[in-house]
Amino acid sequence: MLYIKCPYCGFRAQKEFSYGGDATVKRPNINEEVSSEDWDNFVYMRKSPRGKHIELWQHIAGCRQWIKVQRDTATHEIFQTAKVTEEIR
Amino acid sequence: MSQPFRLNKEGLINRNKKISFTFNGKKLFGYEGDTIASALIANGIHLVGRSFKYHRPRGFFGAGVEEPNAKLQVEFNGHSEPNVNATEMELVEGLSATSQNCWPSVNFDIGAINNFLKMFFPAGFYYKTFMWPKSFWYKIYEPFIRKAAGLGVASIEKDKERYEHKFEYCDLLVTGSGPSGLASAYAAAKNGAKVILAEDKPRFGGTLLTDDVSIDNLSGKDWAEKIITELKSMPNVTVKNRSQVFGYYDHNMLVMFERVSDHLEKKSKFTPRQRLWYIRAKETILSTGSIERPIVFGNNDTPGIFLSAAAKEYMKVYGVLVGKKPLIFTNNDSAYETALEFKKNNVEPIILDTREELSSELIDEAKSKGIDIRFSHGVIVANGYKKVKSAKIGKLNKDKNSFEKIETVDCDCICVSGFWTPSVHLASQSGNKLKYEERIDAFIPDKKKQHETSVGAANGSFTLEESLKNGFENGSNLSAKITDTKTEIAIPNVNEKKYGAHDKFWCMPLPKNENPKRFVDFQNDVSVSDIEIALREGYRSIEHVKRYTTLGMATDQGRTSNLNGLQLVSNIENKIVPEVGHTTFRPPFTPITIGTIVGREVGMEYMPTRKTPMHEWHEKNNAVFVDAGAWKRPRYYKQGNETLFEASKREAKNVRENVGICDVTTLGKIDIKGPDAAEFLNRVYTNAWMKLPVGKARYGLMLREDGIVMDDGTTTRISENHYHMTTTTAQAANVLSHLEYYLQIVWPELNVNVVSTTEQWAGAAIAGPKSRDMLSKLYPDLDVSNDSLPFMGYKEADFFGVPSRIFRISFSGELAYEINVKSDHGMFMWEKMMEVGKEFGNQPYGTEALSTLxxxxxxxxxxxxxxxxxxxxxxxxxxxxxxxxxxxKNSLGREAFNVxxxxxxxxxxxxxxxxxxxxxxxxxxxxxxxxxxxxxxxxxxxxxxxxxxxxxxxxxxxxxxxxxxxxxxxxxxxxxxxxxxxxxxxxxxxxxxxxxxx
Structure with missing residues (x-):
């Protein structure tokens, strides 16, 4: 079970969180024209990297904030966590 | 009532308390502190089971977790448990143990015919024999294999015991209370660290209980007791015996299995049987020690053959002799300690040492005590079927592949030692890549992935002095990093005997024309010839050899067999062991009960039960409930002998004709506030929301980004910047997360807040042609006419003294209203509705009628x-x-959606x-x-x-x-x-x- 540092609450067990997918995907702006290709990429296409991955988690059994987690998909090592408004480099 | 193999005074058992038990129906007794194994051996009983494949007679081999043979069906404290390790299970009054995998009895087992048909049961036998015809698999082969391969029998009774889970956090977890573990825990505790020390056995001290050593002029046992007493008195230390750390998971989470009360005769109703600990440790010390490995020889599975350290443990801890005419068969010095212990108890052992004559402190001591030592000797084959009677021994030539002389000696037990294998299971589970250490012919931990440090024998340090130093240093350094405190501790003076070099010898050759079975893995009946067949048939990877032969795949996880198997493969393949590699170690290290894994999450406690404030009323009025997620909802209200069909028809008909009320508390409710709330709803729902006036509700539909409908419900504008959204019961949690996702991540510029209010409001729907008449009686001072409160209208009004919200919305398709009051007033509202509704023919209706409508x-x-x-x-x-x-929206234009x-x-x-x-x-x-x-x-x-x-x-x-x-x-x-x-x-x-x- 992972040990995730919520930027609001501190270290908490994985069972308090729910996974939310790739954090680098950006939704096309509302009310703006978007090509079918861009839209399909946003809805369906995801990379499945082995190694570092920046992803979203929600602290559902805690502060309910969505957060960013940089995790190694092979080893589960967590390098960094951040608020969604912050950048992970 | 005499116990022929019990020593007069040795041991740590309580001789003042006798405990009676039965084995295969026979009444026996032991003492408090005995295991089933020690009590049976004291009574001279060695034949305890039959082997897995050949049904060969089997006895005890070890004295703890390493035991491959002695798995019993044990009944105690009112339940029956299969596959209990007799060397670990403590004796309790009234316990009843029976042998497994034998019929009709362990003494006369029909399955033993397999032993004479062994040429038909080689490695891969199942794969080869049961392949064809295909149609035979389901009806003939599978049932046959299942029957033949049976171990114990799982109980079909409901487990009445209580099991618990516990979550714990600490600075340092120490797994094992041998010398290095005690030293680590002590040093860390002195630095002020929060320490948990776990020991799987009932007694603390590990090898200190059995080794002839002294520390600071105290015996090993006394020193261990002194340290444990001090640790127990420290508030920052938790000391746990009967607790096996069996799994090392991600981010330094370790899981421990505690046998809380299996050894107790009486306990309170609330004492759990076993407890599972989830321990998140900042640092972990792996002081798991080492396990002795055997030397492979002919018929080496005959009852009466023991690991030499186990024989010593039976003498020193339990005061029990495993035999009175022992042969000690060794390639190293440690077995000499067992020989000396026999000698001390007036039993004359013969030592067979595979090494050429050499000198060391222990060898010299044994010589001086007049023990018969035969160098360059080994056991070729054990004689005896249900118990060792004699052994054919041989003098090895210089190359150790043939014999100069062969003779037969009488014996009643053989104590074998093939040197020591560090217990690296937890380290390996943590992701540590192991390395092969030539010095000890075994794997030790190497590069770390997590915060773990192996100390003592688990790290390949086989002397007490080194283990203590290792423990004190690592315990101190690791904890000082966490607590910023360093207390100097003097490393104690140690008195121990120095060992000579061990012999890199692991399998006895066979004389020409002799072909007894030489077992490598006892529990799965894997012999040297099985491994040879696997290699001959082309299996090369050690993982494939393992699966084809089942070597190391039994519940003992190959604790005594893995390394010998590797040596065998490397010899035949002419590779060195590190090239062969090792198989994967996986949790659990020892078998644990299903009950412990489940914990308290059984029956009603499997998941939380959500009840509406009106639940008691429903119960009293014969509601039959249905699960809606965690909620209990009335499915129908049973009148007389009505069936579900009849009741739901009656309830639905009454709504169409008169009026009915339904508990709709379970609908998801989300409060939405903020100046941008309307804009937010406009983006979330497919329909228009910018122009909804205050005091009006609207039906809304929300999609996922892929265009699929996610949920529907009504949302009401309570005031300028305040909306009340309802969701379906099932989607309430998902919808909230969905809204939070968009507000926090996609459109953080929108000034909107959302919060779940599902449990804050109790809701009741009033539906049917007479619902307005009923409503006017419920709100005598309110204008509820169609003009004043039209479809999709909303009002706030006083409900007999409590504030309420009235929504004119309908799920049933009838003229209908939904009333919400604060949860605490839910029952009051419901009862008032039942009272006032009488004259209109009001009846409650459940989810079945609701669905019909x-x-x-x-x-x-x-x-x-x-x-x-x-x-x-x-x-x-x-x-x-x-x-x-x-x-x-963008997804709705997709081609497939529009055909x-x-x-x-x-x-x-x-x-x-x-x-x-x-x-x-x-x-x-x-x-x-x-x-x-x-x-x-x-x-x-x-x-x-x-x-x-x-x-x-x-x-x-x-x-x-x-x-x-x-x-x-x-x-x-x-x-x-x-x-x-x-x-x-x-x-x-x-x-x-x-x-x-x-």
Missing amino acids: RIEMGHVAGPELDGRTIPSDVSLNGLVSKKKDFIG ESRQKIVGLIPIDRKSSIPEGSHIVQDQNAKLPNPKLGHVSSSCWSVENNNPFSLAIMKDGKNMIGKKFFAVSPLKNKSIEVEVISSHYVDPEGKRVRS
Whole structure:
């Protein structure tokens, strides 16, 4: 079970969180024209990297904030966590 | 009542307390502190089971977790448990143990015929023999294998015991209380660290209990006791015995299995049987010690053959002799300690040492005590079937592959030592890549992935001095980093005997023309020849050899066999062991009970139960409940002998004719506030929200980004910047997360807050043609006329002294209202409604009637919004705005969503107007067509239309409305039904929606 540092609450067990997918995907702006290709990429296409991955988690059994987690998909090592408004480099 | 193999005074057992127990029906006794194994050996009993494949007689081999043979069916404290390790299970009064895998008895086992047919049971036997004919597998082979391969029998009774889970956090977890573990824990504790020390045995001290050593002029045992006493007195230390750390998981989480009360005769009702600890440790010390490995020789599985350290442990801890005429067979010095212990107890051992004559402290001591030592010797084959009687021993030539001399000596036990294997299981589980250490012919931990440090024998340090130093240093350094405190501790003076070099020798050769079985893995009956066959047949990877032969795959995880198996493979392959590699170590290190894994999460505690504030009333009024997620909802209220069908028909009919009330508390409710709330709703829902006035509700539909309908519900504008959203019961949590996602991540510029208020409000729906009359009685001072409170209207009003919200919304399709009051007032509201509603013929209705009402109205719900449908599939395209953007809009233009023949919602009625159509039925053109019969759609919801008094169903069907008027078959192979149906509109009752507006 992972040990995730919520930027609001501190270290908490994985069972308090729910996974939310790739954090680098950006939704096309509302009310703006978007090509079918861009839209399909946003809805369906995801990379499945082995190694570092920046992803979203929600602290559902805690502060309910969505957060960013940089995790190694092979080893589960967590390098960094951040608020969604912050950048992970 | 004498115990022929019990020593007069040795041991740590309590001789003042006798404990009686039975073994295979025979009444026996032991002492408090005995294990089943030590008590049986004291009574001279060695034959305890039959082996897995050949049903060969088997006895005890070890004295703890390493035991491969002695797995018993044990009944105690009112339950029966299979595969209990007799060397670990402590004796309790009245315990009854029986042998497994034998019939009719362990002494006469018919399965033993396999032993004489062993040429037919080589490695891979199952794979080869049971391959053909294919049809035999299911009916003949599988049942046969299952029967033959049986271990114990799992109880079919409900487990009445209590099991618990515990979550713990610490600075340092120390796994094992041998010398290095004690030293680590002590040093860390002195630095102020929060320490947990776990020991799997009942007694602390590990090898200090059995080794002839002294520390600071105290015996090993006394020193261990002193340290443990001090640790127990420290508030920052938790000391646990009978606790096995069995798994090392991600981010330094370790899981420990504590046997809380299996050894107790009496305990309180609330004392758990076993406890599972989830321990998150900042640092972990792995002081798991080492396990002795045997030397492989002929018939080495005969009862009476022990690991030499186990024989010593039986003497020193339990005061029990494993035999009175022992042969000690060794390639190293440690077995000399066992020999000396025998000698001390007036038993004359013979030592067979594979090494050429050499000198060391222990060898010299043994010589000086007059023990018969034969160098360059080894056991070739043990004689005796149910117990060792003698052994054929041989003097090895210089190359150690043939014999100079062979003779037979009498003996009643053989104590074998092939040197020591560090217990690296936990380190390996943590991700540590092991390395092969030539010095000790075994693997030790190498590069770390997590915060773990192996110390002492687990790290390949086989001297006490080194282990203590290792423990003190690592315990101190690791904890100082956490606590920023460093207390100097003087490393104690140690007195121990120095060992000479061990012999890299692990398997006895056989003389020509002799071919006894030489077992490598006892528990799975894997012999040297099995491994040879696997290699001959081309299996090269050690992982493949393991699976083909089942070497190391039994519940003992190959603790005594893995390394010998590797040596054998490396010898035959002419590779060095590190090239062969090792198999993967996986948790659990020792078998644990299912009960412990489950913990308290059984029965009612499996998941939380959510009850509405009116739950008690429903119970008192014969409600039959149905689970809706964690909620309990009344399905129907049973009157007399009514069936579900009759009751739901009565309830639904009463709503259509009079008025009914339904508990709708479980609907998801979300409070939405902020100046941008309207804009937010406009993006979340498919329809327009910018112009909804205060005091009005609107039905809304939300999609996922892929265009699929996610949820529906009404949202009401309470005030300028305040909305009250309702969701379906099932989707409440998902919708909240969905809204939070968009507000926090996608549109953080919107000034909106959302919070769940599901549990803050109790809700009741009042539905039926007489609902307005009833409402006017509930709110005598309020104008509830159609003009003042029209369809989709909203009012706040006083309900007999409590504040309430009135929504004129309808799920049933009737004139209807929903009243919300604070949860605490829910019961008051409900009872008032029942009282006031009497004169209008009001009756409560459950979810079954609710479904009937919405189905015949053609209102969609969960079965239609099944994660596959878009708005136009369920006739909700009228709610999809063409003018504005919203979540999922861009997906609705996808080609597949717009083909004419897409499956869409329709209504179905049976041609005979009588046969109910099972939900899940497939719609086909021809019921007799050849399979695969093309499927045109499926039945999503079914009811008995109370309005038209015949069955009616909703279906999702190819070509949708174009099929209206045509006839098909709804077939349900599950229910063995095929019903001819006609397609009609999905709006079966009041298609214009007049009633809700009346």
